[in-house]
Amino acid sequence: MNTSEIGILIVDDESSVRDSLYKWFLEDGYRVDTAADAKEALQKLQKQTWDIILLDIKMPGMSGLELQERIREIDPGIVIIIITAYASVDTAVTALKAGAFDYVTKPFDPDELEHLIRNAAEKRQLTRENLQLKEKIIQLNPEETIIAESPQMKHILELVDTVAQTDSTVLIHGESGTGKEVIARAIHNKSKRRLFPMIAVNCGAFPETLLESELFGHEKGAFTGAQYRRKGKIELADGGTLFLDEIGDISPKTQLDLLRVLETHQFNRLGGNQLVQSDFRLICATNKNLEEEVRKGNFREDLFYRINVFFILIPPLRERKEDIPALVHFFIRKYARTMNKPIYDISPEAMALMKNYTWPGNVRELENAIERAMVIGKPPMIHSKDLPFAQTSTAAVSQPESDSLEAIEKAHISAVLTRTHWNIKRSAEILNIDRVTLYNKIKKYNLQRP
């Protein structure tokens, strides 16, 4: 410990006490100063930062206990040691309850004083390091930028702020690419759990047995290939947030296991007998209509009610077109910076195309479109020809030529075909018609594959 980095302020009305302590600490190499009363102490606290304050409990004017309260308001991290002429249990208890580090009676034993100051200095250093590490964590997890020009997104941000302060389970519903994980991360970053990790699991990406191992972890030898004990994502989320994406895709057995964990926050690793405890906040996301899945018997009703405590619906991008210009400019700035390419704008025609497009892949598709345009486009701005969907003339076709039923049907079929990249089977499913009918419509409206 480098004692010169520790500042000790001695507050006592007796000059002999101040002087002898001052000399004692100076010989140890500490930065030391003295104050004869509370007023002088507060002045010195305003001028400099102090780590340890030795505070006489009985002083004329403001007492040591009152000064202690003021010091805690100025800097709660300062370590306060109360000194007094005679031991009084009541005063000691009051001082310690008010947050004093320790309490000593004059005169001190030199060895006791040395240990007390060393322990106090270590506590201060640890507190300071702890704060620095917390700041580093916050810097490493910068808040995600959420573009919210539309009233719908502004409302969602209000919901995020509200729910972040609680530990309630959140269910986020939205089409693919709408930014469900971004919203989950925003909730986590604004919550008191932000200094612990947010562990994300895409439940749709794992087969049933692998997902169980991923969530609950496993003991050594739990199954063929389990050579080591491995912590699961639920255990890793201890103190933080567990984000389960595509929750609607999990099997009935995993649904039951998950329900048990949510009720007790306890579970066994696969192949293990020992109960593991994890304190996590759950955020789930899905692009499925879970109520519908419950009705169909694909999703447990009890699990649905447990995860659907606070519901956030993210509308698709086509329903909040006010966000498109801001999103476009945000992604242009982002890729101009990462690609180091001086493209800072978009032509009005290209922007009109962006606004008219239906964005079946939502924000993710828009970001990809901008990234592609930034790669192939030439400075200083993105033009219509740089946009992937512009070449298919979809945007023009997507707009009905008139309000007649035929014109609307033609525009709609054309939009669906574009969205599915002319996958006839998929388009027919979306349009809820058979493939023969779809072929007839394509022929009737003279729709051309790009």
Added chain:
Amino acid sequence: MTRKLYIVPIAHPRQENLELLRRTLSEIFTIPAEFLSLKLNIDSVYNIRRNQYHATEILAMLLRKMPADADRIIGVTNLDLYIPILTFVFGEAQLKGRAAVVSCFRLRNEFYGLPANNDLLAERFAKEAVHELGHTFGLIHCENPTCVMHASTYAEEIDLKNYQFCPNCRAVVNSKIR
């Protein structure tokens, strides 16, 4: 004129027991060390309630009576010393000053109920005298446990360190020895 380090025995009955201390100080600080007899009104710094002597007041007396050719002055005593805030001190010195005082009262084994050991006492006394004089050269307590400037708040701790300064503390002393 060669400047001297004066050793002032204060209520210390046997000067012959201080010879190791004198030789050690002379060698370590490379200054001639001599005994000096001074009449000090030691009763005036006695605290009847504590049955101890005020170390800071003794320092002030030594400074007032310091000879003109003195580079440093150190009072050596077997009186129990204190400063107001502490129950006792082994010694006290002026940081970056010229005077120090050191006591052997609590360095004796007998104080802790152990058999007397005069050789050990002489060693502890010499180390504490070097330590206190080290402060007058501006040295603060050293983290190196074998350096004489390492802080000792109980007697056995003094036995763990030696008479010498560590290289860093030695460099500070060397730069200040005239």
